[in-house]
Amino acid sequence: MLQIGIDVSKKKLDICLLLEGISGKRKTKVIDNNAHSANELINWLGKQKCRLEEVRIVLEATGTYHELLCDQLFDAGIYLSIVNPYRIREFAKGMGILTKNDTVDAYTLACFGTLKQPDAWVPPPAEIRELKSLLRRRDALLADVLCEQNRLEKAEVTRTPKIVMRSLMKMLKALEKEQKAIEAEIAKHINSHPNMKKDMDLLTSIKSVGPQLGGNMLMVLRGRNFHSAEQVAAYLGVAPVERRSGTSVNGHAHLSKAGPSDIRAKLFFAALTATRFNPHVKALYERLLAKGKSKMSALGAAMRKLVHLCYGVLKTQLPYDGNYAISC
Template identity: 55%
Template sequence: MAFLGADISKNKIDVCLLVAGIKGKKKQKVFTNEPCVARKIIDWLEAQKCASDNMTVVMEATGIYHENLAYGLHDAGISVCMANPYRVREFACGMDILTKNDTVDAFVLACYGELKHPDAWVPPSVEVRKLRALLRQRDALKEDVQRTANRLEKAHSTSTPREVIGSLERTHGWLSDELERIEKLITDHTDNDPGLKADLELLKSIKCVKEQVGREMLALLKDGTFKSASQVAAYLGITPVERVSGSSVRGRAHMSKTGPSIVRAKLYVAALSAIRWNKPAKAIYERLVAKGKAKKAALGAVMRKLVHMCFGVLKTRLPWDENYAATA
């Protein structure tokens, strides 16, 4: 098995091919990050006499810039692995590789694949990818609408020319209309796809998980990346992090706050409602507060509980039952 490390940026992709292990010969090349980059890398691998069925490409998820390569390689039958950037960096330090640049990172990724053999990446379905893109566009439009509304409010409070106010009003109106259109597209997409509709109904069976949180969790959990609810919670950055060592270091535990902040913010709002109306979540919150935990720390535990509930209903294919813990 040969391993190819691919360090991806917006404009270019550095690759490093290990043919005979980490101590063997390596071949490196730089490609332009463009829609057809997967085909070019495959052609280069064939020129190196590397069979696609004996090749694994290791990369990190770099925003959206890795998608052309990842989907192109997967569609061509080449195994793709998505490595955790933090683990790769720690792996490099463990190999005494302290230098960090694109060429070195590609080599480190190839070594990581050679020694760690990470699980193969399974891309989400076309329907889930479309839902994720629509949600991303909706969130961007929401920010634009709010930003324009703030500017319009300030314009009305100052001696702003009428032409500028008119421009802001037209911009705000267009953005609001476009946001409404995207919201309808999201609703139609989930309603018209039987699988997504059934999954969303399962998620909404959980008290305090409504359309907003349900769709976000649906797009996340149907990704196929996560094998447990704990992995999802860690990805969303709602797991506690401690910093304690000996008798002198007594750091306060805090939420890691890695991963997508938009999903985390929506889970936080859902948790505020859950501590009142969701019986298991309310019990966790009250128990932790009674033990002297800070209220925000208890809310973090409720957020994790909601993630576990969402993961559970999709895994078991059963609607949520608030009395399940009591009867189990």
């Protein structure tokens, strides 16, 4: 098998092809990141006498800049894997690769693919991808609304001209209207797909899981093939990481924070509510505090518990039961 690493940026793709393993001969190529990138890459591989069925491509998840390329490569029947950038950075350190630039990153990704052989990526269903786009837009509008509210608040306590005040209020009203319209579209989209609607009902049956977190967890859990709740927790960056060795190193466990920070933030605020109103999370939180754990450590465990509950209701296809085995 021929391993390829691709470092993706907004404007270009840095490609590294390992012809003879990690320490052997390799070839590099830089191409533009656009709608024709996949075809250009395939043509280049043909010139290198590489058969597509023998190629294994590894690249990082970089916001949205990798999505079109991945879709086109998948449609071409090429085996590719999308890996977490945090894992690649730690892998590079373990390999003794301290330099970080696009060419080195592409080589590191190729090495990672050779040694770790990550699973193949499969694109999420079309309805999940549309949900992801809608949720992204809603989050952007929520951020804009908050910014405009802060501007209006500052303007109200200073000598601000009336024309500026009118502009602020007009813009805030327009943003709030658009936010409500997108939220209505999200609800419409979910309700138009029976399986998604059922999953959303199951997720929001969990106390403290509302439409925002429910929609994001639906996107995560149905957009990837997770085999366990622990995998979901690790992906979202709420898995505990210990730092202990011998008698001299005895650091406190902390969240890995290796996943999407926006969903993790929603989990955090949901966990705050869950420690008061969700019987399972509340029992866990109070038990950890009684053992002397810090509040932040207990909140991290509460976030993981919510992830496990979300995974559980979709796995069993049963609504949340607040009275079920609370002692666990």
